[in-house]
Amino acid sequence: xxxxxxxxxxxxxxxxxxxxxxxxxxxxxxxxxxxxxxxxxxxxxxxxxxxxxxxxxxxxxxxxxxxxxxxxxxxxxxxxxxxxxxxxxxxxxxxxxxxxxxxxxxxxxxxxxxxxxxxxxxxxxxxxxxxxxxxxxxxxxxxxxxxxxxxxxxxxxxxxxxxxxxxxxxxxxxxxxxxxxxxxxxxxxxxxxxxxxxxxxxxxxxxxxxxxxxxxxxxxxxxxxxxxxxxxxxxxxxxxxxxxxxxxxxxxxxxxxxxxxxxxxxxxxxxxxxxxxxxxxxxxxxxxxxxxxxxxxxxxxxxxxxxxxxxxxxxxxxxxxxxxxxxxxxxxxxxxxxxxxxxxxxxxxxxxxxxxxxxxxxxxxxxxxxxxxxxxxxxxx
Amino acid sequence: xxxxxxxxxxxxxxxxxxxxxxxxxxxxxxxxxxxxxxxxxxxxxxxxxxxxxxxxxxxxxxxxxxxxxxxxxxxxxxxxxxxxxxxxxxxxxxxxxxxxxxxxxxxxxxxxxxxxxxxxxxxxxxxxxxxxxxxxxxxxxxxxxxxxxxxxxxxxxxxxxxxxxxxxxxxxxxxxxxxxxxxxxxxxxxxxxxxxxxxxxxxxxxxxxxxxxxxxxxxxxxxxx
Ligand SMILES: Nc1ncnc2c1ncn2[C@@H]1O[C@H](COP(=O)(O)OP(=O)(O)OP(=O)(O)O)[C@@H](O)[C@H]1O
Ligand SMILES: [Mg+2]
Numbered sequence: 001x002x003x004x005x006x007x008x009x010x011x012x013x014x015x016x017x018x019x020x021x022x023x024x025x026x027x028x029x030x031x032x033x034x035x036x037x038x039x040x041x042x043x044x045x046x047x048x049x050x051x052x053x054x055x056x057x058x059x060x061x062x063x064x065x066x067x068x069x070x071x072x073x074x075x076x077x078x079x080x081x082x083x084x085x086x087x088x089x090x091x092x093x094x095x096x097x098x099x100x101x102x103x104x105x106x107x108x109x110x111x112x113x114x115x116x117x118x119x120x121x122x123x124x125x126x127x128x129x130x131x132x133x134x135x136x137x138x139x140x141x142x143x144x145x146x147x148x149x150x151x152x153x154x155x156x157x158x159x160x161x162x163x164x165x166x167x168x169x170x171x172x173x174x175x176x177x178x179x180x181x182x183x184x185x186x187x188x189x190x191x192x193x194x195x196x197x198x199x200x201x202x203x204x205x206x207x208x209x210x211x212x213x214x215x216x217x218x219x220x221x222x223x224x225x226x227x228x229x230x231x232x233x234x235x236x237x238x239x240x241x242x243x244x245x246x247x248x249x250x251x252x253x254x255x256x257x258x259x260x261x262x263x264x265x266x267x268x269x270x271x272x273x274x275x276x277x278x279x280x281x282x283x284x285x286x287x288x289x290x291x292x293x294x295x296x297x298x299x300x301x302x303x304x305x306x307x308x309x310x311x312x313x314x315x316x317x318x319x320x321x322x323x324x325x326x327x328x329x330x331x332x333x334x335x336x337x338x339x340x341x342x343x344x345x346x347x348x349x350x351x352x353x354x355x356x357x358x359x360x361x362x363x364x365x366x367x368x369x370x371x372x373x374x375x376x377x378x379x380x381x
Numbered sequence: 382x383x384x385x386x387x388x389x390x391x392x393x394x395x396x397x398x399x400x401x402x403x404x405x406x407x408x409x410x411x412x413x414x415x416x417x418x419x420x421x422x423x424x425x426x427x428x429x430x431x432x433x434x435x436x437x438x439x440x441x442x443x444x445x446x447x448x449x450x451x452x453x454x455x456x457x458x459x460x461x462x463x464x465x466x467x468x469x470x471x472x473x474x475x476x477x478x479x480x481x482x483x484x485x486x487x488x489x490x491x492x493x494x495x496x497x498x499x500x501x502x503x504x505x506x507x508x509x510x511x512x513x514x515x516x517x518x519x520x521x522x523x524x525x526x527x528x529x530x531x532x533x534x535x536x537x538x539x540x541x542x543x544x545x546x547x548x549x550x551x552x553x554x555x556x557x558x559x560x561x562x563x564x565x566x567x568x569x570x571x572x573x574x575x576x577x578x579x580x581x582x583x584x585x586x587x588x589x590x591x592x593x594x595x596x597x598x599x600x601x602x603x604x605x606x
Contacts, residue, residue: 011496018484287480290441291494291539292469295462374461376442379476 012297016304023277027309030273034313034359035320037266038351041259042321043328045347046339048252050332053343055244057333063241066205066217071230078199083224083232087203090223091216094207095126100194101201104163106187108153116149116185118163120194126206128188130172142171144188163193210238260354266313267358274306274366285370286378299371306363307356314355318348386453387414388546388579389438394447396433407433409602410447415547420573420580422589425599431583432551434599438581439472439549440464452546469494473540473578475569477552479532481524481539487511488520491538503542510538513575514568530561537569541576548573550582554589566592 007014020027068087070078084098100120107113121127124144131147143161150156150173160167168189205220207213217236224232278285285298325344330336339345396408407430415421415438423431436442437449440456443464448457456467473494481490491507511520514534516527524532533553540548553569554562570592573580582589590596598605 009499011499015482015485015496022484283478283480284482287474287476287482288493289465290439290468290474292465292472292543293494293497294465294469297497374442376436379441379480 010304012300013304016301016308019277019281019301019305020308026273026277030270030309031313031316033266033269034263034310034355035317037259037263037358038314038317038355039321039324040262041256041354042318042347042351043324044255044259045252045350046321046325046344047328047332048248048255049341049344049347050329050338051251052245052248053338053341054333055248056241063210063237064207064213066207066213066220066234066236068203068205068220068235069201069233070199071225071233073229074231076199078197078201079203079232080199084200084203086223087205087220090219091205094205094212094216095123096203096205097121097123097126098191098200098203099127100191100197100199102194102197104187106149106153106161108155110154112153114149114152114185116146116187118187118189118194120189120191120197122191124188127204129175131175141168141190143168144172144174145170146184146186147173147175149185149187161187163187163189164196166193168193210241213238214242259351263354263358266355267362270306270309270359270362271365273309274302274363275369277305278302278366278370282370282373282378285373286375289373289375290379295371299367302367302370303360303363306359306367310356310359313359314352317355318352321348321351386416387450388417388452389581390414390450391434391437391444392448392450394434394437394444394449396430396437396442397445407602408437408444411599411602411604413438413597413604415579415581417546417579418573418577419595420570420582420593421595421597422593423581423583423597423599424585424590429599430602431599435549435551435581435583438547439474440468470543471546473543473545473548475533475536475540475548475550475553477555479524479529479536479556481532481535483524486521486523487516487527487535490524490535491542493539493542495542507538507542510541511535513572514538515564528561529557530565533557533561533565534568537565537572541572541578544576545578547579547581550580552584552586553582554584554586559588562586562588 007017068079070076079098084096088096098121102118103115104118105113105115128144130144145155145161150170155161155170157170157172159170161170174186174188205213205216207216213236217234217238220232220234225234288298289295322339325339326336329339329344391411391413394408394411395406398405398407411430411434413434423434425431433442437444440449440451440459444457448455450456451467452471456464459467482493485493488504488507488511491510492503495501495503508517508520511517514537516531516534516538519527519531524535527535533556550569554565557565566589569580572578582593
């Protein structure tokens with residue numbers, strides 16, 4: 001009743017639907033072409049998105065950081081307090097965290113020993129994320145330790161660790177970073193713990209985002225260095241990310257291009273099938289025209305047939321591609337659910353849209369031809 | 382008045398086909414008319430121009446010369462879209478090969494010419510017409526589930542769905558045996574009387590002449606009188 005009620009208002013669509021049921025094999029083959037095209041577009045697009053996502057995860061939080069250390073032409077063996085002040089005065093809207101580094105061996109009462117990097121920082125909360133405990137606003141008395149190291153040594157929150165004859169209480173564990181960059185076994189202490197070192201080893205500037213980081217790096221370069229004198233060595237990863245992104249963008253376009261070609265092939269198949277089926281039904285369409293069905297109505301009927309092929313193919317193709325996407329994301333990023341992110345799920349809409357669009361475009365010529373065939377000619381056969 | 386006026390009137394119609402081998406003159410100045418409630422049959426040898434004339438009457442083709450009047454209106458210079466409107470509202474067709482859509486049921490085939498006119502629901506009239514041609518119990522059957530005579534009766538019901546003024550039939554009994562032809566022709570003439578339509582038929586079938594009011598003979602593109 002609802003099918004009758006709704007479809008009866010659109011006779012071209014209803015009859016188109018019934019026509020598709022007449023030759024199931026042909027309809028199936030045309031749909032299969034569309035399905036392959038959609039799966040090609042969507043899964044290649046999703047593969048690109050997965051690769052991009054994975055690359056971004058690997059670069060991680062590094063992309064908005066600028067790392068400053070003593071340059072080749074500096075008279076000092078580190079970044080001086082004065083230089084830190086200079087950096088602060090040049091950089092706006094970013095956190096400037098000077099840092100001293102060393103290394104030590106941690107040991108426990110049970111005799112476990114491990115080598116760790118020691119970082120003395122003023123603002124631990126800016127640079128580190130803790131999986132347990134908290135990164136204190138200003139680390140004055142406590143320590144942070146890599147979660148992995150803590151597990152290895154059997155240390156818990158509140159346990160003391162010793163550095164340079166002083167005991168520090170563990171206030172938090174640092175989450176291990178999956179990407180490259182700082183990570184590994186690291187003990188974070190208040191900067192005062194490394195007071196025997198006069199200068200800072202590195203100064204990390206944490207900006208809003210990658211673009212801001214690039215700007216800051218450029219400003220610092222201009223401020224401290226010139227063509228043949230490098231006082232401070234300035235490193236930013238934002239540029240690297242841009243390069244990687246632009247490469248991945250190109251790769252993505254290439255993948256999509258391959259997908260599009262398969263959809264073009266599918267639409268040629270639809271053109272062929274629609275043409276065959278209208279030629280086969282020439283007499284029948286002539287009868288429709290003879291009994292007073294308008295040219296526009298015949299046109300719409302055949303376009304609706306083509307659109308149905310696109311819609312069915314697009315839907316089935318989308319479902320299959322989503323399955324392929326789940327597998328792809330599982331393999332490439334380890335988390336299949338990431339496929340539902342807009343960056344990849346949008347290809348489902350693109351694929352479906354292109355399928356319907358390409359099918360309707362392919363149906364235009366056969367529909368136009370059938371609608372304008374003079375009924376006498378068509379009836380003569 | 383309405384009974385005497387010609388619903389279809391064709392004057393001095395010439396139809397020329399130009400093909401690679403030269404010009405074929407299928408109709409060489411033909412006059413023809415039919416009234417409401419009248420059945421006219423066109424006979425003549427093969428190639429004499431019967432189908433060509435019927436196509437002119439049915440507004441499926443336009444004459445090279447001459448005029449065509451339908452229901453008092455000169456339709457000679459109508460565009461294809463205007464002719465389509467005329468066919469939809471004033472004409473019905475019955476073909477030798479039935480030409481029913483195979484995926485539609487009998488009743489859906491009958492209402493097909495009115496299907497795109499969504500403002501009216503012709504389902505009741507379609508069922509009524511099928512009942513009148515004796516197919517009241519076959520409304521939901523598809524053409525392949527019907528016999529030849531039954532299919533042609535569905536086609537007759539389809540020709541009448543839009544309450545036409547003229548029904549055109551090219552060899553309506555050409556694919557039927559004698560008994561089936563009789564049934565079909567009986568239905569056709571009864572509906573002609575009920576609905577007051579004019580019927581113009583083309584045939585080789587002597588049997589059809591028993592049902593007809595007037596016979597027109599065409600030889601080599603000219604009416605014989
Ligand atoms: N489209 C066309 N192009 C060229 N010649 C045509 C065309 N249609 C019909 N003719 C010619 O016109 C003449 C009349 O044809 P028509 O089909 O009207 O004959 P008919 O009387 O219906 O014959 P039959 O009894 O065999 O059906 C024939 O000589 C035919 O070859
Ligand atoms: Mg003929």
